Amino acid sequence: MPTWHELMNSPWMHTALGAxxxxxxxxxxxxxxxxVLFRVVRGIARRTAWQWDEALFRHGMFRWxxxxxxxxxxxxxxxxxxxxxxxxxxxxxxLMSALMVFFVVMAISAALxxxxxxxxxxxxxxxxxxxxxxxxxxxGLFVVAALVIIAAVTGKQIGLLLSGLGAMSAVxxxxxxxxxxxxVAGVQLSxxxxxxxxxxxxxxxxxxxGDVLDITLYTxxxxxxxQTIVTIPTWKLIAESxxxxxxxxxxxxxRIKRAxxxxxxxVHFLSxxxxxxxxxxxxxxxxxxxxxxxxxxxxxQLGDAAEESFNRRRLTNLxxxxxxxTAYLKQHPRVHRTMTCMVRxxxxxxxxxxxxxxxxxxxxxxxxxxxxxxxxxxxxxALLPEFGLALYQQPSGxxxxxxxAALAPRQAESHAGRIAGATGA
Numbered sequence: 001m002p003t004w005h006e007l008m009n010s011p012w013m014h015t016a017l018g019a020x021x022x023x024x025x026x027x028x029x030x031x032x033x034x035x036v037l038f039r040v041v042r043g044i045a046r047r048t049a050w051q052w053d054e055a056l057f058r059h060g061m062f063r064w065x066x067x068x069x070x071x072x073x074x075x076x077x078x079x080x081x082x083x084x085x086x087x088x089x090x091x092x093x094x095l096m097s098a099l100m101v102f103f104v105v106m107a108i109s110a111a112l113x114x115x116x117x118x119x120x121x122x123x124x125x126x127x128x129x130x131x132x133x134x135x136x137x138x139x140g141l142f143v144v145a146a147l148v149i150i151a152a153v154t155g156k157q158i159g160l161l162l163s164g165l166g167a168m169s170a171v172x173x174x175x176x177x178x179x180x181x182x183x184v185a186g187v188q189l190s191x192x193x194x195x196x197x198x199x200x201x202x203x204x205x206x207x208x209x210g211d212v213l214d215i216t217l218y219t220x221x222x223x224x225x226x227q228t229i230v231t232i233p234t235w236k237l238i239a240e241s242x243x244x245x246x247x248x249x250x251x252x253x254x255r256i257k258r259a260x261x262x263x264x265x266x267v268h269f270l271s272x273x274x275x276x277x278x279x280x281x282x283x284x285x286x287x288x289x290x291x292x293x294x295x296x297x298x299x300x301q302l303g304d305a306a307e308e309s310f311n312r313r314r315l316t317n318l319x320x321x322x323x324x325x326t327a328y329l330k331q332h333p334r335v336h337r338t339m340t341c342m343v344r345x346x347x348x349x350x351x352x353x354x355x356x357x358x359x360x361x362x363x364x365x366x367x368x369x370x371x372x373x374x375x376x377x378x379x380x381x382a383l384l385p386e387f388g389l390a391l392y393q394q395p396s397g398x399x400x401x402x403x404x405a406a407l408a409p410r411q412a413e414s415h416a417g418r419i420a421g422a423t424g425a
Contacts (some may be wrong), residue, residue: 029073030070033069069101072100109138136183194244206242208232211223216234249364254363254369261352283331317387325357332376334361334372336360340360
């Protein structure tokens with residue numbers, strides 16, 4: 001059994017002690033580096049008004065840099081350990097070099113994430129996202145790092161690895177198909193300013209109807225108005241069509257395009273009594289005064305033919321109502337003054353005569369827009385009887401019951417008459 005002196009003087013013990021001292025030194029160097037970075041440097045960073053240093057700490061760049069120190073100590077200190085074979089030194093050196101490359105790439109990736117975070121806080125960053133481009137840069141870094149690490153561990157030249165990758169180009173194209181498509185789509189979306197974070201888009205094929213939350217290399221994230229999240233592949237926004245409502249938001253006006261379905265049977269010429277009644281409407285006073293003189297002059301030129309009512313030109317309740325709606329919209333305080341505003345009569349059909357309002361509200365806020373639109377149509381629907389007009393709608397159950405109730409007394413009288421006649425006979 002070897003003595004303690006012989007054991008301590010054995011070559012393998014010297015190697016083990018040297019390796020332990022090297023590992024302890026590497027650990028102490030790493031701990032000291034972390035203390036300096038996370039206590040001293042971070043304390044100074046918190047006292048400054050700069051934001052980039054806080055972003056770098058938040059994304060862990062300094063943590064990856066601190067992990068490089070022990071690898072450097074081991075890489076250059078392995079030669080001082082006695083009794084280590086040359087192959088082992090070379091293997092440890094290669095492994096430490098591979099780790100250093102990995103830590104450097106991860107530190108750069110964290111720095112890019114910090115840049116993206118800071119850019120997102122700027123006015124331009126709230127509209128245009130750099131996330132897809134930075135993800136592509138990170139992917140390129142990871143691919144290069146993987147080649148360097150494999151070359152460092154195996155001792156092969158990078159040129160040989162690249163030649164092997166060239167032979168596998170078809171497989172690589174298949175693997176990175178989504179990445180290539182996403183990159184091309186991202187460049188087109190960004191260069192043409194087709195999509196920004198915060199835009200309201202509608203894409204029925206993807207079930208998207210809401211605001212864009214995030215634009216990445218592979219996907220575009222949309223929060224629908226029902227608070228669900230839809231993820232759309234970036235290339236799909238180029239391959240298929242979608243509707244971006246940014247132009248509406250920037251214009252300051254939102255379109256109202258809705259029709260009142262007028263019952264055709266309620267349309268008629270206005271009588272003198274009805275004209276006198278409608279002339280009390282302030283909005284119509286100028287219109288009726290101008291039309292009265294124009295129509296009288298027209299009818300005076302007809303001569304004797306004007307004696308027949310069907311030859312004379314007369315105002316209709318529908319045309320007068322259309323003029324009222326036009327004047328009402330143009331003076332409405334919540335209707336946009338400089339955008340198109342008109343009331344048009346569309347082709348009639350089985351549902352009546354459509355009288356369409358085409359105008360823009362002075363706001364783009366959804367809730368305000370719906371309130372303005374509702375108030376306008378509430379007013380017009382309630383005013384229709386003043387013009388002798390009625391809305392067309394399908395008969396409801398209440399209409400059918402009212403009709404049957406009105407027919408019941410007549411049927412009873414008719415039945416009683418038939419009985420009396422039969423009795424008298």
